[in-house]
Amino acid sequence: MLIVKKFGGTSVADKDRIFNVAKRCIRDYEAGNDVVVVLSAMGKYTDELIAKAKDINPNPPKREMDMLFTIGEQMSVSLMAMAMAQLGVRAVSLNAFQVPMRTTSAYGNARLKKIDTERIRRELDDRKIVIVTGFQGVNKYDDYTTLGRGGSDTTAVALAAVLHADACEIYTDVDGVYTADPRLVPTARKLESISYDEMLDLAALGAGVLHSRSVELAKKYGVQLVVRSSLNESEGTIVKGVGKKMERMLISGVALDREADRISVIGIADVPGSAFKLFHTLAKNNINVDIIIQSVGRDGTKDISFTVPHNNLDEAVELLNNCKDQLGFDHIEYNCDVVKLSVVGSGMMSHPGVAAKMFECLYNENININMIATSEIRITVLIPEKDALRAMNAVHDAFGLAE
Amino acid sequence: MLIVKKFGGTSVADKDRIFNVAKRCIRDYEAGNDVVVVLSAMGKYTDELIAKAKDINPNPPKREMDMLFTIGEQMSVSLMAMAMAQLGVRAVSLNAFQVPMRTTSAYGNARLKKIDTERIRRELDDRKIVIVTGFQGVNKYDDYTTLGRGGSDTTAVALAAVLHADACEIYTDVDGVYTADPRLVPTARKLESISYDEMLDLAALGAGVLHSRSVELAKKYGVQLVVRSSLNESEGTIVKGVGKKMERMLISGVALDREADRISVIGIADVPGSAFKLFHTLAKNNINVDIIIQSVGRDGTKDISFTVPHNNLDEAVELLNNCKDQLGFDHIEYNCDVVKLSVVGSGMMSHPGVAAKMFECLYNENININMIATSEIRITVLIPEKDALRAMNAVHDAFGLAE
Numbered sequence: 001m002l003i004v005k006k007f008g009g010t011s012v013a014d015k016d017r018i019f020n021v022a023k024r025c026i027r028d029y030e031a032g033n034d035v036v037v038v039l040s041a042m043g044k045y046t047d048e049l050i051a052k053a054k055d056i057n058p059n060p061p062k063r064e065m066d067m068l069f070t071i072g073e074q075m076s077v078s079l080m081a082m083a084m085a086q087l088g089v090r091a092v093s094l095n096a097f098q099v100p101m102r103t104t105s106a107y108g109n110a111r112l113k114k115i116d117t118e119r120i121r122r123e124l125d126d127r128k129i130v131i132v133t134g135f136q137g138v139n140k141y142d143d144y145t146t147l148g149r150g151g152s153d154t155t156a157v158a159l160a161a162v163l164h165a166d167a168c169e170i171y172t173d174v175d176g177v178y179t180a181d182p183r184l185v186p187t188a189r190k191l192e193s194i195s196y197d198e199m200l201d202l203a204a205l206g207a208g209v210l211h212s213r214s215v216e217l218a219k220k221y222g223v224q225l226v227v228r229s230s231l232n233e234s235e236g237t238i239v240k241g242v243g244k245k246m247e248r249m250l251i252s253g254v255a256l257d258r259e260a261d262r263i264s265v266i267g268i269a270d271v272p273g274s275a276f277k278l279f280h281t282l283a284k285n286n287i288n289v290d291i292i293i294q295s296v297g298r299d300g301t302k303d304i305s306f307t308v309p310h311n312n313l314d315e316a317v318e319l320l321n322n323c324k325d326q327l328g329f330d331h332i333e334y335n336c337d338v339v340k341l342s343v344v345g346s347g348m349m350s351h352p353g354v355a356a357k358m359f360e361c362l363y364n365e366n367i368n369i370n371m372i373a374t375s376e377i378r379i380t381v382l383i384p385e386k387d388a389l390r391a392m393n394a395v396h397d398a399f400g401l402a403e
Numbered sequence: 404m405l406i407v408k409k410f411g412g413t414s415v416a417d418k419d420r421i422f423n424v425a426k427r428c429i430r431d432y433e434a435g436n437d438v439v440v441v442l443s444a445m446g447k448y449t450d451e452l453i454a455k456a457k458d459i460n461p462n463p464p465k466r467e468m469d470m471l472f473t474i475g476e477q478m479s480v481s482l483m484a485m486a487m488a489q490l491g492v493r494a495v496s497l498n499a500f501q502v503p504m505r506t507t508s509a510y511g512n513a514r515l516k517k518i519d520t521e522r523i524r525r526e527l528d529d530r531k532i533v534i535v536t537g538f539q540g541v542n543k544y545d546d547y548t549t550l551g552r553g554g555s556d557t558t559a560v561a562l563a564a565v566l567h568a569d570a571c572e573i574y575t576d577v578d579g580v581y582t583a584d585p586r587l588v589p590t591a592r593k594l595e596s597i598s599y600d601e602m603l604d605l606a607a608l609g610a611g612v613l614h615s616r617s618v619e620l621a622k623k624y625g626v627q628l629v630v631r632s633s634l635n636e637s638e639g640t641i642v643k644g645v646g647k648k649m650e651r652m653l654i655s656g657v658a659l660d661r662e663a664d665r666i667s668v669i670g671i672a673d674v675p676g677s678a679f680k681l682f683h684t685l686a687k688n689n690i691n692v693d694i695i696i697q698s699v700g701r702d703g704t705k706d707i708s709f710t711v712p713h714n715n716l717d718e719a720v721e722l723l724n725n726c727k728d729q730l731g732f733d734h735i736e737y738n739c740d741v742v743k744l745s746v747v748g749s750g751m752m753s754h755p756g757v758a759a760k761m762f763e764c765l766y767n768e769n770i771n772i773n774m775i776a777t778s779e780i781r782i783t784v785l786i787p788e789k790d791a792l793r794a795m796n797a798v799h800d801a802f803g804l805a806e
Binding site for chain 2: 019
């Protein structure tokens with residue numbers, strides 16, 4: 001078997017954890033498997049690098065930021081190779097230049113284009129454990145790039161795809177995918193398996209275990225993932241194509257996203273193209289917009305509200321104000337005291353009552369709904385931050401997820 | 404003009420120093436020059452990396468050690484590029500893969516083989532300051548290597564050679580090359596210029612300002628160096644071919660090396676080949692031997708004494724004891740309480756009285772000489788450590804170096 005194992009920053013945060021990971025990998029290796037390990041930067045090291053950079057230049061060039069970021073994973077992989085050597089096993093660390101791992105040019109948010117497997121194959125054939133830097137790539141200018149949030153997961157899935165791996169294990173600091181964040185919902189339950197699409201919605205909605213890009217990639221190439229803890233031997237959750245169970249759950253999880261802020265553009269001209277111009281301006285600047293609501297305003301204008309990630313709020317507001325004349329609106333309002341609460345489940349496709357049940361539950365809890373968005377397999381509401389926990393637990397239990 | 408400027412770890416140890424270096428480079432750039440900057444790792448960062456590695460594996464694989472080391476310079480160059488951007492100047496950082504900077508395979512002690520100048524030229528033509536990682540290279544396996552001690556100086560000199568630079572400036576924490584270490588000899592005087600050969604001997608003898616490998620390379624390719632301080636505007640010392648002054652100084656400097664230990668192999672068989680076997684054993688293990696003395700021992704045996712760097716002492720003694728039967732000696736003695744004191748100067752080639760003058764000076768100071776070694780342009784003595792400072796000052800002044 002060829003196994004790709006990915007460990008996040010907390011799993012390699014210190015010496016003990018590095019050895020813990022090394023031993024897990026060696027166990028698979030000594031059972032006769034080929035083992036490829038993908039690592040993130042240790043603990044909060046990436047945050048330390050950001051602080052170092054910002055201290056020198058509050059707005060550092062993205063190309064140089066990626067040059068700085070990539071040292072984090074290079075530290076992890078070289079120390080891991082040393083740990084494995086200390087345990088008597090041959091290992092080799094590889095960075096993005098050495099694989100090489102080719103990406104698009106976009107610094108800070110590149111996409112993988114092509115992974116050369118020759119070097120990795122050669123090292124595996126030489127019976128070494130191969131330890132690859134996650135998160136990083138090299139663009140056509142021979143410059144380092146990084147893959148953005150969840151980048152190391154994406155690296156692992158992509159490697160599993162090109163190497164035709166038999167398994168791709170994503171190790172994290174939780175046991176698997178839960179019906180809701182167990183730190184917030186005491187009755188949350190771990191799922192044995194979940195479909196790519198459900199996982200995608202959970203990921204997009206802030207469930208945090210896997211980033212949606214890695215799940216998209218896994219779906220595209222049919223890479224079956226296992227999400228499990230690096231700290232215990234628990235079985236984890238399998239992420240795969242649609243399951244074959246006869247009885248499917250109505251919904252598979254409840255997700256809370258505290259990072260969403262609401263922006264309202266008030267009094268925009270009610271003419272064709274105004275919404276296009278508005279969202280085009282944001283898209284050009286790589287600002288992801290979620291829930292969108294348009295309502296009738298006064299005097300032949302309309303109001304458009306939408307949510308953006310919290311760390312894009314200032315930029316989005318500034319961008320829009322800079323284009324005020326061109327977009328033709330009256331003013332902008334925003335609200336940071338809101339959260340997105342979502343229920344996800346492919347079972348709801350054939351059960352039209354899910355939305356109603358969720359709204360009823362929130363009504364019973366006397367929680368006001370700001371905005372609503374739905375897709376085939378999810379329902380998302382924007383609610384006041386102060387009600388977040390109560391709403392999450394109520395909805396989780398209302399759908400019988402606590403079993 | 405194309406100027407290569409190299410800054411050591413202390414010159415980029417913190418934010419203020421990074422900006423100080425950035426401004427110096429920008430001054431040259433804005434005067435219309437092409438500027439290539441070579442940087443070492445910040446401050447004591449390399450030592451921190453060694454500590455991290457040894458904590459995980461006391462004897463880490465050299466390949467992985469180099470993989471870890473190279474992040475130090477990559478941090479320096481990316482932060483420097485950010486500092487220059489903050490000051491409004493376009494700059495680009497490059498690591499050994501990006502240049503690329505090809506070396507021999509030897510991890511931890513590689514030698515530069517070939518530097519591709521295409522990328523650097525292109526960035527210079529684009530009017531960017533180019534910031535290159537010192538100390539590191541890439542071998543034929545596409546693995547990182549490091550150049551060993553003084554490696555960043557070597558990188559700078561090599562870049563100056565292949566780019567046909569008009570100047571190569573080595574910035575350090577001292578003002579230039581002195582007749583002796585000014586911290587030890589208060590009357591020491593800065594030299595305006597010094598020949599490659601004299602600098603080589605000073606470097607080899609522990610004067611510490613430049614590593615001998617970089618000086619050898621500069622001599623080979625005729626790269627004129629300037630050694631100067633990054634902390635002030637002092638003129639520094641020019642290192643070049645033989646000067647043209649009519650009146651040359653007898654000696655140009657006094658160097659003290661505290662890192663030398665003496666080993667004596669007592670009672671070795673007085674037969675052909677015994678010295679060869681002894682030093683071959685040490686050479687095979689990359690232990691550099693300096694001053695060697697052979698004396699007649701008892702009963703048809705002889706004693707051989709020599710000096711080794713302090714950090715090789717344990718290994719050397721162990722190696723020799725392991726080969727005791729094969730080498731056929733009685734026992735080994737060693738002494739760490741000794742230092743090497745040297746006078747250097749190409750002027751002494753035509754003045755036979757230099758050695759006598761040095762010995763007389765030490766005799767007047769009542770300092771016992773353990774061992775003596777001479778070359779055409781240097782005289783080295785091994786003396787007790789307790790006498791080191793007194794001897795150094797006495798010799799320095801005896802040769803009129805205080806002016």
